Amino acid sequence: MATAPAPRWPTALMDAALALHDNRLPDAERGLKAYLKQNPFDARAIRMLAELAGRIGRNRDSEALLRRALEIAPGFTAARANLALVLYRQNRPAEAIAELDALNEPDHVGHANLKAAALGRLGGFEGAIGLYERVLADAPQQPKVWMSYGHVLKTVGRQVDGVAAYRRALALKPDLGEAWWSLANLKTVRFDEGDIAAMEAALADPAIGDEDRFHLDFALGKAFEDRAYADDAFAHYVAGNELRRKSLAYDxxxxxxxxxxxxxxxxxxxxxxxxxxxxxxxxxxxxxxxxxxxxxxxxxxxxxxxxxxxxxxxxxxxxxxxxxxxxxxxxxxxxxxxxxxxxxxxxxxxxxxxxxxxxxxxxxxxxxxxxxxxxxxxxxxxxxxxxxxxxxxxxxxxxxxxxxxxxxxxxxxxxxxxxxxxxxxxxxxxxxxxxxxxxxxxxxxxxxxxxxxxxxxxxxxxxxxxxxxxxxxxxxxxxxxxxxxxxxxxxxxxxxxxxxxxxxxxxxxxxxxxxxxxxxxxxxxxxx
Structure with missing residues (x-):
C-alpha cells in the first residue's frame, strides 16, 4: 500500500523557510508574520519565528513562541528540541534536560550532545563524559563534539585526555580556532613550531569566520608570549580583542x-x-x-x-x-x-x-x-x-x-x-x-x-x-x-x-x- 504524500507547504510559508535558510532574516520575519496573521495556529510557522528570534539573541521571545507551538501541537518534536536548546542558552540546564528527556530519543546524536553539555553545567561531569563517549562512538568525525568532550575532561582534571580530545578535533578541522584556544587556555601546553605554522596558515585563509579568527589570534598570542616575543604576541592579542569587541555592545x-x-x-x-x-x-x-x-x-x-x-x-x-x-x-x-x-x-x-x-x-x-x-x-x-x-x-x-x-x-x-x-x-x-x-x-x-x-x-x-x-x-x-x-x-x-x-x-x-x-x-x- 502506497504511503500518502506529505502535505505540501503553502507557498508563503515555503518562501519564509527559504529566507530563514539563507539567513535573510528581515525577509523571513516579514513573511512569517504575514503568514501567521492569516494562519495563527500553524505551529510550523511559529517554530520558525522562534528560530529567527533565537538567531538574533531574543531567547525569551523564542521560548515563548516555542511554548505556544507546543500548546498547539504537543507532539511537535522539532519544537521541543528547539525549546531545550533555547533553555540551555538561557543557562537553564535542568529545564533543558527535562525537555530532552520528554523527547525520549536517547539515540539521537544531537540531543545526546546537548544533554551532555547541560549536564556539564549542572556539575554532572561523569554523566556528560559518558554521553560524549556514546556520541563519538556513533559519530567520530565531529570535531566540535571532540572539543566539547575535551572541555569536560579538562574540568575533571583529566588533562592528558583533554589535550588528546582537542588534538583529535584539530585533526578533523585544523582551522577550528576554539580548539586551538582551548589548548592555549590550559596554560600548561606549549605550542611547537608545527602548531604555530598550522595556526598561521588557518588565520591566513580569508574564508574562515570571525569566531575562528579571534580564537586563533588569542592562541597565537599565547604561543608567542611563551617564546618571549612580546611584540608579536601583543599584535595578536590586539587583533583578537578588536575583532571580538565588534560583536559586543559593551558601554x-x-x-x-x-x-x-x-x-x-x-x-x-x-x-x-x-x-x-x-x-x-x-x-x-x-x-x-x-x-x-x-x-x-x-x-x-x-x-x-x-x-x-x-x-x-x-x-x-x-x-x-x-x-x-x-x-x-x-x-x-x-x-x-x-x-x-x-x-x-x-x-x-x-x-x-x-x-x-x-x-x-x-x-x-x-x-x-x-x-x-x-x-x-x-x-x-x-x-x-x-x-x-x-x-x-x-x-x-x-x-x-x-x-x-x-x-x-x-x-x-x-x-x-x-x-x-x-x-x-x-x-x-x-x-x-x-x-x-x-x-x-x-x-x-x-x-x-x-x-x-x-x-x-x-x-x-x-x-x-x-x-x-x-x-x-x-x-x-x-x-x-x-x-x-x-x-x-x-x-x-x-x-x-x-x-x-x-x-x-x-x-x-x-x-x-x-x-x-x-x-x-x-x-x-x-x-x-
Whole structure:
C-alpha cells in the first residue's frame, strides 16, 4: 500500500523557510508574520519565528513562541528540541534536560550532545563524559563534539585526555580556532613550531569566520608570549580583542553610571534601616572581584576545607538583580518579606549545583562585586571575599584571556581600566559604609605568605584552620574556570610580572586606570 504524500507547504510559508535558510532574516520575519496573521495556529510557522528570534539573541521571545507551538501541537518534536536548546542558552540546564528527556530519543546524536553539555553545567561531569563517549562512538568525525568532550575532561582534571580530545578535533578541522584556544587556555601546553605554522596558515585563509579568527589570534598570542616575543604576541592579542569587541555592545559609561547609582543608594542610613532583614542563613561564601585576580585559587583553598563545597561561577545573583525593577535604585522599595524571599530564592537556585552536605559553599562569580549591596540585603550573614590583584597585572591578564561569555569589558584596554576603577570605587565606598563586611585577599600577599593569608581567610569565614587548605593543589574536584590547571599545582610567583614585557604597549590602560589608583595599590584605600 502506497504511503500518502506529505502535505505540501503553502507557498508563503515555503518562501519564509527559504529566507530563514539563507539567513535573510528581515525577509523571513516579514513573511512569517504575514503568514501567521492569516494562519495563527500553524505551529510550523511559529517554530520558525522562534528560530529567527533565537538567531538574533531574543531567547525569551523564542521560548515563548516555542511554548505556544507546543500548546498547539504537543507532539511537535522539532519544537521541543528547539525549546531545550533555547533553555540551555538561557543557562537553564535542568529545564533543558527535562525537555530532552520528554523527547525520549536517547539515540539521537544531537540531543545526546546537548544533554551532555547541560549536564556539564549542572556539575554532572561523569554523566556528560559518558554521553560524549556514546556520541563519538556513533559519530567520530565531529570535531566540535571532540572539543566539547575535551572541555569536560579538562574540568575533571583529566588533562592528558583533554589535550588528546582537542588534538583529535584539530585533526578533523585544523582551522577550528576554539580548539586551538582551548589548548592555549590550559596554560600548561606549549605550542611547537608545527602548531604555530598550522595556526598561521588557518588565520591566513580569508574564508574562515570571525569566531575562528579571534580564537586563533588569542592562541597565537599565547604561543608567542611563551617564546618571549612580546611584540608579536601583543599584535595578536590586539587583533583578537578588536575583532571580538565588534560583536559586543559593551558601554563603559553604563558601568560608571551604575556604580554612581549604587554609591548614592548605599548610605549608612539605607543599611541601618534594613538591619536584621533578609535571609539569615550563612551558607554562601561569595568570592568576587575582577576576573583573573585569583578567585579560582581562593575557591580551591576554601574547597579544600572539610566544611566548604566549591561550586562554580553561579549565575543566580545577577538573575535576581535583573528581575528587580530599576536596579539598583529599586532596592530601596523592596519589602522586608521580599528581601528574605530573594535570599531564599538564591539558596534554592544554588542548591542545584551543590553535590555534598558540607554546610558552606562558594559562589565565585567575579562580577558579583557589582551586587555587594544586594548580597548584604538578602543574605546579611553570608561571607564576602574580594579577590584583589595589582591593577595593571590583572587588567592585562584579562586582555589576553578570551572569555566564552559575560566579560564584555575585557576586549579593550581603555574599557578594562575604567571597569577596574569602577570596581575599586564601589568596593571602597562599601568599605566605608559597612566597615569589615568584606574580607579582602591581596593576590600578591597570598603568593608571598600563603599560610598567613590562608589563616586570615579561614578566620573571616568563621572556619578553623585545616592543613589541607595549604595543600589545595592536591584536592580532587571539578574546576570549570580558566585557571583550572594552575590551581592543580603548588602556588608560585609565575605570572605575577608577566605584564612587564608588554609595558611599552600599555599606556592606554595606565591612563584609564589613573596613576592615583595604581599608586594606591595595595596599601591605601582608593577613593574618588
Amino acid at each position: 563603559a559609561g553604563e558601568t560608571t553610571a551604575f556604580v554612581d547609582c549604587s554609591i548614592a543608594l548605599a548610605s549608612p542610613d539605607f543599611f541601618t534601616a534594613r538591619a536584621g532583614q533578609g535571609c539569615p542563613v550563612s551558607d554562601p561564601i561569595f568570592v568576587l572581584g575582577m576576573p583573573r585576580a585569583g578567585s579560582t585559587l581562593i575557591e580551591q583553598i576554601l574547597a579544600s576545607h572539610s566544611q566548604v563545597e566549591g561550586t562554580t561561577e553561579l549565575p543566580d545573583l545577577p538573575l535576581i538583580a535583573r528581575r528587580t525593577d530599576d536596579y539598583p535604585n529599586g532596592l530601596a522599595s523592596v519589602s522586608p518579606d521580599r528581601l528574605r524571599a530573594l535570599g531564599e530564592e538564591y539558596l534554592g537556585r544554588a542548591a542545584v549545583q551543590r553535590k555534598t552536605d558540607r554546610p558552606y559553599f562558594v559562589d565565585k562569580l567575579p562580577n558579583n562585586w557589582a551586587h555587594l549591596s544586594l548580597i548584604h540585603l538578602i543574605l546579611p550573614n553570608a561571607t564576602i571575599v574580594d579577590a584583589r590583584r595589582d591593577p595593571i597585572a590583572c587588567c592585562f591578564s584579562n586582555f589576553k584571556q578570551h572569555f566564552a561569555r559575560g566579560q564584555g569589558f575585557s576586549y579593550s584596554l581603555d574599557d578594562m581600566g575604567r571597569y577596574y576603577r569602577d570596581y575599586v570605587r564601589l568596593s571602597a565606598h562599601l568599605d566605608r559604609v559597612l566597615p569589615g563586611r568584606v574580607h579582602r585577599v591581596i593576590h600578591e600577599a597570598l603568593v608571598e605568605d600563603t599560610e598567613t593569608q590562608v589563616r586570615a581567610l579561614l578566620a573571616a569565614c568563621g572556619l578553623d584552620f585545616e592543613p589541607a587548605c595549604l595543600a589545595f593543589h592536591e584536592t580532587d574536584r571539578a574546576i570549570r574556570t580558566a585557571s583550572s590547571e594552575q590551581v592543580r599545582r603548588p602556588i608560585s610567583r609565575e605570572g605575577l610580572d608577566a605584564w612587564r614585557a608588554f609595558e611599552p604597549h600599555l599606556a592606554p590602560l595606565r591612563i584609564a586606570l589613573g596613576e592615583d589608583l595604581i599608586a594606591a595599590y595595595p596599601d591605601a584605600p582608593f577613593s574618588a
